[in-house]
Amino acid sequence: MTPGFDPAYLSSTTNSFIAFARATAPEVLPFGESGAQLPAPQVPEGTTIVSFKTATGVLMAGDRRATIGNVIASHTIEKVHAADSTSVIGIAGTAGLALELIRLFQLELEHYEKIEGTPLSLVGKANRLASMLRANLGLAMQGLAVVPLFAGVEPxxxxxxxxxFDVTGGKYEEVNFHSIGSGSGFARGALKKLWSPDLDxxxxxRVAVEALIDAADDDSATGGPDFMRQVAPVVHLVDAAGTRQVPQSEVLDIATAVVATRAEGERA
Incomplete structure (x- = not known):
């Protein structure tokens, strides 16, 4: 036996990192050993996420605000992350659990690929994410809910x-675009008018920025571009070449142009 390693680390053959962690170190999982219910404290909540199909793949973007009730807890939280090289995940809900869920999901996909020698299909990744949400149901029922949005491109x-998804682990494929979070209704209304299937x-x-600005205009929990702090929405693009995050400076330039155009329209 290799010195320093528990036998479970050398004998496990599961392709699920979560199943492996549950068997060897359940305390590292955000939902604990058995999803035991805990008192729900006041914790930061994250919103709003938008995602839609583009001419070559898919885009996902999220604002940077987190709130505790009517108080702004953070101006710079990042709610959209690359899940792997061909997919992205965004979160709304209890911020701490949601960020842990993202890290665990990233590990789950990496672990599966190392064990099986091939990545999961996009639907397979979505199914794994749904099962992780079901494991968190006990906390969700206590008010610590996490709702993700997942998108990507098959190789x-x-x-x-x-x-x-919903908090019970229900999974639903969207047709062209979708949004989640407290500002999702306003963002989706903007997308209905601005989205088209041939967007480069x-x-x-620009469409993503406009949708988030519209959401921030009517939802106090959603933050628009912050020009004073130079904080812009997080935007990820996924296409056949992989996943890339759009530089903050580029997003701020586009946001500046959007605001200028709207100001001109109001003065006209």
Whole structure:
């Protein structure tokens, strides 16, 4: 036996990192050993996320505000992350648990690929995420809910797919666009007017920024571009070449142009 290693680390053959962690060190999981219910304290909540298909893949963007009741807890939280090289995940809900869920999901996908020698399909990734949400149901029922949005591109494909979820682990594939969080209704209303299937990257980024600005205009829990702090929404693009995050400076430039155009329209 290799010195220093528990036998479980050398004998496990499961392709699920969560199953392995539950058997060897359940305390590292955000939902604990058995999803035991805990008192729900006041914790930061994150919103709003938008995602839609583009001409070459899919885009996902999120604002940077987290709130505790009517108090702004953070101006700079990042709610959208690359899940792996071909998919992205965004979160709304209890911020601490949601960020832990993202890190655990990233590990789950990496672990599966190392064990099996091939990545999960996009639908397989969505199914794994749904099972993780079901494991968190006990905490969700106590008010510590996490709701993700997941999107990506299958290797070799030229179009994206978007999956939404509920707190029980229900999984739903969206047609063209979707949004989650407290400002989702306002963002989705903007997307209905601005989205088209042939959006290239610059046009898609502008649409995402406009949708988040509309959400921030009517939802106090959603933060728009913060020009004083130079904080812009987080925007990720996924296409056949992989996942990339749009630089903050580029997003701020587009946001500046959007605000200027709207100001001109109001003065006209």
């Amino acid at each position: 070799g494909a030229d179009h994206g797919r978007i999956f939404s 990257s610059p046009a898609a980024i």
